[in-house]
Amino acid sequence: MTTRPLRAILHSDLDAFYASVEQRDNPSLRGKPVIVGGDPQGRGVVATASYEARAFGVHSAQPCRLALQLCPDAIFLRPRFEVYRVISRIIQAIYRQHTPLIEPLALDEAYLDITSLVGEDLAAAAQIARNIKHAIVEQTELHASIGVSFNKMLAKLASAHQKPDGLTVITPEAAPAFLETLHIGKIFGVGDVTAARLKDLGITTGKALKQLSLERLQELFGKRGTVLYYFVRGEDDRPVEPERERKSVGKETTFERDITEREELLVILGQLAEQVWNRLAELEIAGKTITLKLRWHDFQLVTRSISTASPIQDAPAMLRYLRPLLDQLLVENRPVRLLGVTLSHLVSSQELNQREHLETPSLWELASE
Numbered sequence: 001m002t003t004r005p006l007r008a009i010l011h012s013d014l015d016a017f018y019a020s021v022e023q024r025d026n027p028s029l030r031g032k033p034v035i036v037g038g039d040p041q042g043r044g045v046v047a048t049a050s051y052e053a054r055a056f057g058v059h060s061a062q063p064c065r066l067a068l069q070l071c072p073d074a075i076f077l078r079p080r081f082e083v084y085r086v087i088s089r090i091i092q093a094i095y096r097q098h099t100p101l102i103e104p105l106a107l108d109e110a111y112l113d114i115t116s117l118v119g120e121d122l123a124a125a126a127q128i129a130r131n132i133k134h135a136i137v138e139q140t141e142l143h144a145s146i147g148v149s150f151n152k153m154l155a156k157l158a159s160a161h162q163k164p165d166g167l168t169v170i171t172p173e174a175a176p177a178f179l180e181t182l183h184i185g186k187i188f189g190v191g192d193v194t195a196a197r198l199k200d201l202g203i204t205t206g207k208a209l210k211q212l213s214l215e216r217l218q219e220l221f222g223k224r225g226t227v228l229y230y231f232v233r234g235e236d237d238r239p240v241e242p243e244r245e246r247k248s249v250g251k252e253t254t255f256e257r258d259i260t261e262r263e264e265l266l267v268i269l270g271q272l273a274e275q276v277w278n279r280l281a282e283l284e285i286a287g288k289t290i291t292l293k294l295r296w297h298d299f300q301l302v303t304r305s306i307s308t309a310s311p312i313q314d315a316p317a318m319l320r321y322l323r324p325l326l327d328q329l330l331v332e333n334r335p336v337r338l339l340g341v342t343l344s345h346l347v348s349s350q351e352l353n354q355r356e357h358l359e360t361p362s363l364w365e366l367a368s369e
C-alpha cells in the first residue's frame with residue numbers, strides 16, 4: 001500500500017549533460033565519442049561521456065586511461081563549468097515558471113513538486129513535463145529526460161527509464177509491477193557492493209527483494225535496509241526541499257575487492273578528490289575541513305579530519321591533506337574495503353577563478369610524488 005498524501009513529483013535530468021553541451025557548441029563533435037573529464041594521459045576520471053562513447057563501455061567516474069583503452073578514438077575535453085552553470089540557471093528559470101518547489105540535485109538535475117498545480121493527476125503532471133522539455137530544447141538546444149510519479153524515488157527511477165529524451169510516468173497502479181521487474185542495482189541506495197551481496201542471496205529483482213522481511217533487511221544493511229524495504233514497496237515520503245542547505249560535498253567508493261597497497265589507495269583517493277572538486281566547481285564553493293573516511297575489511301569505520309585556515313579549492317590541495325591522513329591510518333597489510341572524501345565548512349568562493357583552476361598542476365603529478 002502506498003502512503004498518503006500522494007504528490008505530483010517531476011525528476012528532470014539532462015542527457016549526457018557536459019558532453020551534450022560540448023557537442024552543441026562544437027558541431028564537429030556531434031555523432032562522435034566525446035569524453036569530458038581529466039587528462040587521458042594522466043590518471044584523471046571521466047566526468048561524463050557522450051552516448052557514442054558510452055557504446056564502448058565508457059562511463060562517469062571511470063579512470064580516463066581505461067576510457068581511452070575502451071574507446072581509442074574518443075575526443076577528450078576538459079569541463080567548462082562556467083558554461084554549464086549558465087545553462088543550469090536558464091533551466092532553473094524554466095522550472096520556476098511552474099513551481100517554487102524545486103530541489104536541485106546537481107547542475108543538470110532537480111526534483112519539482114507540482115502538486116499545487118495538478119493535485120494527484122499524473123496525466124496533467126506529464127503535460128507540464130512535456131512543456132518543460134519543450135522549453136528546455138527551445139532555450140538551450142539540450143534534451144532532458146523527465147520522470148513523473150507520486151514520490152521522489154519513483155520520479156527519479158522514471159527519468160532514468162527511457163533516457164535519452166525520455167518522458168516516463170509511473171502511476172500508483174503501475175508502481176508495484178515496475179518495481180518488481182526492476183533490477184535491484186537501479187534502486188536508490190543499492191550500490192555495486194550491496195547489489196553483489198543481494199545477488200549472493202539469490203536476489204536480483206525487486207520482486208525477490210520484497211520477499212525479505214524488514215528485520216532481515218535491517219540485519220543485512222542496517223538503516224539502509226529500512227529504506228530498501230519501503231522503497232521496493234514504492235513508499236517514499238521525503239518532501240521536495242528547496243532550501244536544503246548544503247553542509248558538505250563528499251564522494252566515497254566501496255571496492256569490489258579489498259585493497260592493501262598504499263599506492264593503489266592513493267590513486268583512488270585522487271579519483272575521489274577529483275570528483276569532489278568537480279562538484280565544488282559546479283557549485284562555486286570551497287571548503288575548510290577535509291575528512292577521510294576509511295572502512296577496514298572487517299567493516300570497522302574510521303575517519304580523520306583536518307581543518308585549514310583558507311578554503312581548499314582544488315583536487316591537488318585536497319590530496320596534499322589526504323595523503324598524511326591516510327598514512328596515519330594505514331596499518332601494515334590491513335585490507336581496506338571503502339574510502340571516502342568529504343569537504344565541509346563550505347564557503348562560497350566568488351574568487352574561485354576558473355582559469356587558475358585549469359592551470360593548476362595535474363593532480364596526478366602530485367599523486368605520484
Ligand code: DCP
Nearest residue numbers: 013014015016017018019047048060061108278
Ligand atoms: N558528473 C561528474 N562525475 C560523476 C557523475 C556526473 O562530474 N561521477 C557530472 C558530469 C555530468 C553531470 O555531472 O554531465 C550530470 O551527471 P549525470 O549523472 O546526470 O550524468 P549525465 O547528465 O552526463 O548523463 P545522463 O544522461 O545519464 O543523465
Ligand code: MG
Nearest residue numbers: 013014015108
Ligand atoms: Mg544528467
